[in-house]
Amino acid sequence: MxxxxxxxxxxxxxxxxxxxxxxxxxxxxxxxxxxxxxxxxxxxxxxxxxxxxxxxxxxxxxxxxxxxxxxxxxxxxxxxxxxxxxxxxxxxxxxxxxxxxxxxxxxxxxxxxxxxxxxxxxxxxxxSAIAGTRACIVDTRKTTPGQRALEKFAVRCGGGVNHRFGLFDAVLIKDNHIVAAGGVGAALQRARAHAGHTVKVEIEVTSLDELGDALQLDPDAVLLDNMPLEMLNAAVAEVAGRVVTEASGGVNLETVRAIAETGVDHISVGALTHSxxxxxxxxxxxxxx
Missing domain, CATH: 3.90.1170.20 (Quinolinate phosphoribosyl transferase, N-terminal domain)
Structure with a gap:
């Protein structure tokens, strides 16, 4: 909101x-x-x-x-x-x-x-491009060094929503974390054991198989990364409202409406602050x- x-x-x-x-x-x-x-x-x-x-x-x-x-x-x-x-x-x-x-x-x-x-x-x-859908536009950490708080404030001025501010305020398990941890399940289990009860845990997935593995361990949110529209639609259907969904990758003003119409909750756009x-x-x- x-x-x-x-x-x-x-x-x-x-x-x-x-x-x-x-x-x-x-x-x-x-x-x-x-x-x-x-x-x-x-x-x-x-x-x-x-x-x-x-x-x-x-x-x-x-x-x-x-x-x-x-x-x-x-x-x-x-x-x-x-x-x-x-x-x-x-x-x-x-x-x-x-x-x-x-x-x-x-x-x-x-x-x-x-x-x-x-x-x-x-x-x-x-x-404006996604008006009438359930999705909201969120920013990323792709900000000018030293200016993040100001740039994220500007996103709010434009009607967007802030993602995490830094590495300190939420767990976001990405592809390299998953590789280093030994898989989706291992990464999520370690994150849950380490994070306090007030810390949200989100995990990036790139396939329906990874999504299925992640959902078994109840993350707070899933980042559906660089998924084609057909896969993104299937992923949102599989989640069925159990956790927050975020779409990322390949987002621009020409594609964002179709992404929003899949029913995702959030669409993260690095270009808001870096371009x-x-x-x-x-x-x-x-x-x-």
Missing amino acids: SVPAHELRLPGSLVDKAVAEALAEDLGMGGDITTEATVPAGTRASSVIAARKPGTVAGVQLAAAAFKAIDPFVEFEVVVGDGDRVEAGGIIARVAGDARALLTAERTALNFLGRLSGIATLTARYV APVLDIGLDFHPQT
Whole structure:
């Protein structure tokens, strides 16, 4: 179930840390030498942040924090919030204050907005493509190192659902685990013996035989990996609602509807975070009068 757009928020500590690291990367040891050289101290400016293409917005919190980190007196008015749709030319925010502060924070703010809005926009396209089915779109761990929480937040802004956040919060037994463990049964038995009672256990299967072996040991979920549609239909029928089903592999905007119509519960899409194009968003100053 997706969260209503107006309820989507990142923890403040996470926002502050991400913004501080991004600004430190940009400013280095010398600061914004271009702005300091060209813009007189005390100059005031007003601007708008607008989308140049339609999409779903994510990262407004981070953009606001970037400006406030440079100058806490910058005025940042949100027009379109995280999780909301914006059309081409639509204003996302109005920003006013010290011109030097606006110019220094501009790129960091737009980097967050463009990257995360791109993920949210692609996610929304997948969610729309499967509308009316029981399936939901989930993300993966194929994220930018150090940016996983932000990118998974963007997936939620697009109407998707988060899979596990890392190796620590759920057991997902994949093909190489199965080989190393000596088979589906051995891997599941060891996982059940090791994991606590609150930890979910999911196992990847690539055939109906593997699925049958897995179901005998009652996993919480099965990942039906790279199965042709005919096999995927048969697998969902065999599971018959006993455990959660997840389809993965070969998923794109052209195939996702047919996959959803097999009756799977979840469809995981790595492309949401590893291949989403940046949404084109810009900041423009109003001419001084």
